[in-house]
Amino acid sequence: MSAASLDSRVGAIRTVALVGPAAAGKTLLLDALLAHAGAIPQPGSIERGSTVSDYDPLERRLGHSLQSSLAHFTHGGIRVHAIDTPGAADFVGQALPALEAADTALVVINAQNGIELMAQRMLGAAAERGLTRLIVVNKIDCPDTDLPGLLAQIREVFGKECLPLNLPAQGAQRVADCFFAASGEADFSSVADAHRALVEQVVEVDAAFVDRYLTDGDVDPRELHAPLEQALREGHLIPVCFCSAKTGAGIGELLSVIELLMPNPAEGNPPPFLEGKGTDPQPYPATPDPAAHVLAHIFKIVADPYLGKMGVLRVHQGRVAKGGLLFVGHARKPIRVGHLFMLQGAKHVDIEEALPGDLCAIAKVDDIAFDAVLHDAQEDEHIYLKPLDFPMPVHGLAISPARRGDEQKLWEVLARLVDEDPCLRIEQAGETHQTLVYGLGELHLRLLLERVRELYKGEVLTEPPRIAYRETISAPAEGHYRHKKQSGGAGQFGEVYLRIEPLERGAGFEFVDAVKGGTIPGQFMPAVEKGVRSALASGAIAGYPLVDLRVVVYDGKHHSVDSKEIAFVTAGRRA
Incomplete structure (x- = not known):
């Protein structure tokens, strides 16, 4: 879709996923952005359990994210949807689906810890999905950080296309813009050199701008929006921003980067929809046009105690309206969108419609499931989103109720939790007569048991899975x-x-x-x-x-x- 024909409301939407390792500060970074945009009075605190996205009692007690959560804000005429994700590898089943809903992956790195495995994993997954990648170095205020060394390490690990959009200044109390400003003071490196490198990297994707740059020696960055978006789309440029969610240094600048430079739904790569049955599906060109047929994707399931089963979705095409009728995948009977709302952490904000790029939720619909595609035309029933490659849950545990006769009740609780997490699996072992749960690791299963006890409201017994041995013969x-x-x-x-x-x-x-x-x-x-x-x-x-x-x-x-x-x-x- 051309910029001229793009609905102005869709052009004013940005959707970002905050991903990266545990303790990188993603949750506090989101709170800092919300506060700077005026969506909340001030950033929350992990210690006080007052952040927007870590609202689950278990998250607040443990002090880290266990599930993905959503927040949104409007600033400078731009509506920003943000997804906060857990950073522990055991909860990657909550982090990966956020990439299906976002146009930009904000890969957050802890300035003290450097590049960790989860940052590499999520940046690689974002590249596979064709997302714009923005590396955010957080906690620049912490002592004993080697920011010049970290920037060099980022370029060594992730590629020379990683270039700073800003640099720390005044002892990391603020940051200096390197894209729109051609000169300035920074704690290390040179703003002028960083500006020159950015402009050269961007103009390389457009021959006309290359000629102008070679002739004039510089190009006004305000003229570079189209080639910039192309460079981001193609991975020819991976910007790096510095900030501190704690002190607020660089938060306003990061907000401006999201609003001014990150892609709207029409500027990023199209979502990887496929159409067809069998082994030879073809790419389907979804377009962010509110007037087109609806295509929306369920990337998260939540079992809400008051609203029942809730599907969190990204609208990719068309317009989802309250009271409208939608089909779920191949289903012949449509569902009615009775409740439509945006999520602000634990809060629900009622809305009348959602446009391409919007993240919203529908409730009280039992027929939805994770990864389902919602559409309003039966001819679209064979359209689906290219599946994510989730790790296989192989850490097993046998679980049973302490009270006899509660087996069905416990199974229903487990099934509900499996609905919410694509990296959990349950099965009934026929030979050993055990109920088995499988997750990605010890932490994953330990937290599962906490949730089971909370929802089941009773004690459960656990033991290692019994091995189903086999016998054979060695001679006739x-x-x-x-x-x-x-x-x-x-x-x-x-x-x-x-x-x-x-x-x-x-x-x-x-x-x-x-x-x-x-x-x-x-x-x-x-x-x-x-x-x-x-x-x-x-x-x-x-x-x-x-x-x-x-x-x-x-x-x-x-x-x-x-x-x-x-x-x-x-x-x-x-x-």
């Missing part, structure tokens, strides 16, 4: 059994000769009918196999299933009157 063997039963009336008779042979690991079970001459009629052979399988299921030594073997039935006897299916089941099992 023979078996024979004659089943004969006479009780005055019709009798039972069946006789089976068989041998068992070991197979390669993983081969499973083979049953071979090698009987010659009709000593066991064909209609009784399934009964023999049924008996054999029954014996294998209970094992030979410790009661575990026998696997990786072949059973060959080669002889037997039958009786024209007394042979019955049950007789050959018994003979096969006992042989």
Whole structure:
């Protein structure tokens, strides 16, 4: 969509996700932005549990984010949606979906700790989704920081396209702009050199500006909006900003960067929608046009105690209106948008409509699920967003209620929590009769148990998952059994000769009918196999299933009157 045809309301929307490692200060940074924009009176405190985005009682007690949360503000005529995400690797299932909803990834780095693994992981994931990346170095006020060394490390790890938009000044009490200003004082490096590097990096994507730059020696940055957005879109430029959420240094400048330089919904790369069934889906060109068909994506599920199941969504195309009808994926029956609101931490702000780029929530809709696409035209039912690559939950724990008879209630609580976290998994182990929960690590499961106890309102018991062992054989063997039963009336008779042979690991079970001459009629052979399988299921030594073997039935006897299916089941099992 061209800038000329873009709806002005959509052009005034920015959507950002704050991602990065734990203790980088993302939650306080969001509070600082909210306060600077006038959305809250002053920034909150982690210690007092008064931040906007860490509103869950468990988050406040532990002092760090456990789930993604949303906030929004309007400043300078721009509506900014922000998603705060947890930084611990165990909660990456809450952080990654934020990238599906944002146009810009603010990768926050702790100036004291330097580049951590989660920063690399999230910046890489943002690049894969085609998002604009903005690196924010927070906590520049902390002592013993090597900011020049950190900037050099950022460029070494993430690439030479990482260039500072501003630099710390006056002992990190403020920052000096390097894009719009051609000169100035900074604590290190040179504003003039940084300005020159930025302009050169931007004009490289547009041949006309290259010629002007080579002729004139400089280009007014205010003329560079289009090539700047192209450079951001293509990853040719990854800006770096410095700030301190604690002191407020650089917060106003970061807000201006988001408003003036970061992309609106039409300036970023299009979302990776796909259309089609089967193995060959084609890219679908969603457009941020409020007049087009609706395409919205559920990137978060919340089980609200008052509003029930709540779907948090990003509108990518069209206009979602209160009272409107939407289809969920392939469903034939539409849902009605009865409640439509924006989220401000724990608070709900009712709205009448949401435009492309807006983040909002709908409530009291049981038919929605994580990763669902909402649309208002049935011909769009085969459109979906390219799935994220989540890590596999492999850390398991068996869980059961302390009160007998509460198994169903506990299962419902677990299912609700799995709805909210794509990196949680539950299953009922048939062999061990245990309810198993799987997460990304010990911390993930520990916090899951805290939530379970809170929602279940009772004590739960845990233990390691029991191992479902298997038995097998190491050498061939023979078996024979004659089943004969006479009780005055019709009798039972069946006789089976068989041998068992070991197979390669993983081969499973083979049953071979090698009987010659009709000593066991064909209609009784399934009964023999049924008996054999029954014996294998209970094992030979410790009661575990026998696997990786072949059973060959080669002889037997039958009786024209007394042979019955049950007789050959018994003979096969006992042989």
